Amino acid sequence: MSNDKLKDMLVADLGGKGEITEFLSEVVVTITSKELLDLANKLKSDKYDFDFLVNLTAVDFEENFTVVYNFRSLSNKTKLVLRVVISKEEPSLPSVIGIWKTADWQEREVFDLLGIIFTGHPELHRILLADDFEGYPLRKDYKFDSRR
DSSP states (O other): OOHHHHHHHHHHHHTTOSEEEEETTEEEEEEEGGGHHHHHHHHHSTTTOOOEEEEEEEEEOSSOEEEEEEEEETTTTEEEEEEEEEOSSSOEEEOOTTTOTTHHHHHHHHHHHHOOEEETOTTOOOSSSOTTOOSOTTSTTOOOOTTO
16 A cells, blocks of 8 residues: 555545655644544554554653554554544553553553553553652653662
8 A cells, every 4th residue: 555545545544634754754643532442443453553562651741651663464464653632641552462462561551661651551561670669760851869
């Protein structure tokens, strides 16, 4: 599937919600958390066939968090980047583990390092840092103890 065809399909399915661009030959879709599960289910469906969640990470942009999903459709040989912008005051969004099992570890990692809560995740807890670790070290406002 060509990027132009993919963008046309996404424009029709998003109905004016979100932003669709292209960067380094990949289609990039930016949405809010309200559209996440609906779009995720569509992306996994036969229409798009994004069967592989390659990576899920997040970025602290000081004014908000952006959770970034990188998808591949192995059958269509297509790539897609999905960006979900969320507020720092309520850093949560629905888990996609029910759609892509590979989100399990990746959502836990983002929770552990940035404190973003993935609602509906069956086992959301720290996996890299100690249970008693305070704070989220990938946040820009995190204060490191220089004595360590």
